[in-house]
Amino acid sequence: MPNTTHQVTEVYAKDGSALSLTGATLLHQEQSAFQHIEIYQTASFGKLMVLDGCFMVTDRENFLYHEMMTHPALYTHPDPRTVCIIGGGDCGSLKEVLKHPEVRSAVQIEIDERVTRLAEQYFPELCSANHDPRATLKFIDGLKWVKEAAPGSVDIIIVDSTDPVGPAEGLFNAAFYRDCLRALGDNGILVQQSESPLFHLELQAAMHGHMRSAGFAQTRSLFFPQFIYPSGWWSATLAGKGDLTQFRRTAALLKPFATEYYNADIHQAAFAMPEFFKRRLQKL
Amino acid sequence: MPNTTHQVTEVYAKDGSALSLTGATLLHQEQSAFQHIEIYQTASFGKLMVLDGCFMVTDRENFLYHEMMTHPALYTHPDPRTVCIIGGGDCGSLKEVLKHPEVRSAVQIEIDERVTRLAEQYFPELCSANHDPRATLKFIDGLKWVKEAAPGSVDIIIVDSTDPVGPAEGLFNAAFYRDCLRALGDNGILVQQSESPLFHLELQAAMHGHMRSAGFAQTRSLFFPQFIYPSGWWSATLAGKGDLTQFRRTAALLKPFATEYYNADIHQAAFAMPEFFKRRLQKL
Numbered sequence: 001m002p003n004t005t006h007q008v009t010e011v012y013a014k015d016g017s018a019l020s021l022t023g024a025t026l027l028h029q030e031q032s033a034f035q036h037i038e039i040y041q042t043a044s045f046g047k048l049m050v051l052d053g054c055f056m057v058t059d060r061e062n063f064l065y066h067e068m069m070t071h072p073a074l075y076t077h078p079d080p081r082t083v084c085i086i087g088g089g090d091c092g093s094l095k096e097v098l099k100h101p102e103v104r105s106a107v108q109i110e111i112d113e114r115v116t117r118l119a120e121q122y123f124p125e126l127c128s129a130n131h132d133p134r135a136t137l138k139f140i141d142g143l144k145w146v147k148e149a150a151p152g153s154v155d156i157i158i159v160d161s162t163d164p165v166g167p168a169e170g171l172f173n174a175a176f177y178r179d180c181l182r183a184l185g186d187n188g189i190l191v192q193q194s195e196s197p198l199f200h201l202e203l204q205a206a207m208h209g210h211m212r213s214a215g216f217a218q219t220r221s222l223f224f225p226q227f228i229y230p231s232g233w234w235s236a237t238l239a240g241k242g243d244l245t246q247f248r249r250t251a252a253l254l255k256p257f258a259t260e261y262y263n264a265d266i267h268q269a270a271f272a273m274p275e276f277f278k279r280r281l282q283k284l
Numbered sequence: 285m286p287n288t289t290h291q292v293t294e295v296y297a298k299d300g301s302a303l304s305l306t307g308a309t310l311l312h313q314e315q316s317a318f319q320h321i322e323i324y325q326t327a328s329f330g331k332l333m334v335l336d337g338c339f340m341v342t343d344r345e346n347f348l349y350h351e352m353m354t355h356p357a358l359y360t361h362p363d364p365r366t367v368c369i370i371g372g373g374d375c376g377s378l379k380e381v382l383k384h385p386e387v388r389s390a391v392q393i394e395i396d397e398r399v400t401r402l403a404e405q406y407f408p409e410l411c412s413a414n415h416d417p418r419a420t421l422k423f424i425d426g427l428k429w430v431k432e433a434a435p436g437s438v439d440i441i442i443v444d445s446t447d448p449v450g451p452a453e454g455l456f457n458a459a460f461y462r463d464c465l466r467a468l469g470d471n472g473i474l475v476q477q478s479e480s481p482l483f484h485l486e487l488q489a490a491m492h493g494h495m496r497s498a499g500f501a502q503t504r505s506l507f508f509p510q511f512i513y514p515s516g517w518w519s520a521t522l523a524g525k526g527d528l529t530q531f532r533r534t535a536a537l538l539k540p541f542a543t544e545y546y547n548a549d550i551h552q553a554a555f556a557m558p559e560f561f562k563r564r565l566q567k568l
Contacts, residue, residue: 013306016305016306017304017305018291018303018306021301022295022300023300044300060482198511223509225481227482231511231516232510232517233516233517259559260558261558261559269552272549272550273547274544276545278547
């Protein structure tokens, strides 16, 4: 039986704040082999998925995250044909990747099959591309998959993971980045969600350092708003074997699909570095 | 006597969410002639000012708002000498304006003197330019001041107000914008805080419409993160008698003062329009 609760809250303990969504009804909860999963209906944000107490995705504003985790990397790569998503169990990133007609195969490697099964049930819109013939869904360890991938076999690796504690911890270090570098082809790009510029600046600086020491030619961060994540301001960090400063602007201007946030101007804008961030990276 | 509370919360009732800052101690509260004012010490955000239950300013992240309410407009105007701030009682916008050496006078017109007196006491860093010889602080009705200002006497009007309910309601309509247009000189710019792109899209569309119908040649919105405001994503809308699409980029690159967020790249990036926002403005 669903329980009715007044609100659902994520506490950002280290940063002395907490966000609540009100009018929340618990639709489902379970302990999977990897984490505690809850699904709520909320008053204003549609459905909400919570993993180990952390807000992961809502109907209303997931477009920001999923568009910015995918389109900037795909329009930066000159010809993205094979894409691998590590994590991303809600399937929203997969859906955005498969909007690109040049993508020939996209494999999603989520360690926790229950996240995807619940997304199929409660977030069907995010899962609308799961049966695309170009899509493969695997429920195995992404770290191992990347380590065993044929060298140069992937154009883009998207690390759409939870925070760097718990199941995703091994995805934030130089050893993993070296495996990604090896798996990526010429001009290959790794893009990873990289937490809040306001709350996790040191993590981001460390990621740039690890990615560069793993051998990537360039690293760049991009920024976007994301209400339900700590501080409401989020980032992704790109590591490239080639040049990340140019992108297929004309293709982005003429993109053959709809978006809610991303466009060619947003692409360019997202990479603008705040002064405090630029100062921190200059110290690397 | 200060009271100790566990947390201080702003509820965004219409949008089914609530933000809390934890470890909050109430340092001061009073009912002024205009609103209820509270000052808290928080665990991670320094001091917080709350007006009528709405979070207004914290030590930790006010730089985003104050820099983006001022520097984009000042570097868009070809020669900003006289600046008027309507509202802005915490004095943070005034401080940023007076970083520009070309500004010869800046008048802050806050209706509620108590906001400024409490800012002087609890947010001294924001008030560090209050005694600049170019600064004038007036505690009168900003609407009336603009109506009576000599035609063409102001280069930039910054409307740094509370939400469009209560004391600030009259600052969001075409009659006020016509008064601003008359008070502004050649190339004059009006910049107004314009709420959340995620929560208040219709308000922003209406502002663009009112500003254009008042006679401004161009209107543009800019976007920035702001954790303590509803949705964590905020905007300002500019209305210009001249061209708003160019700015003094070289001057911004060589700015003779420090910032935490703003720089020339951020200036350009902030005006990039999300797809959903662009679609809405195209319907005006």
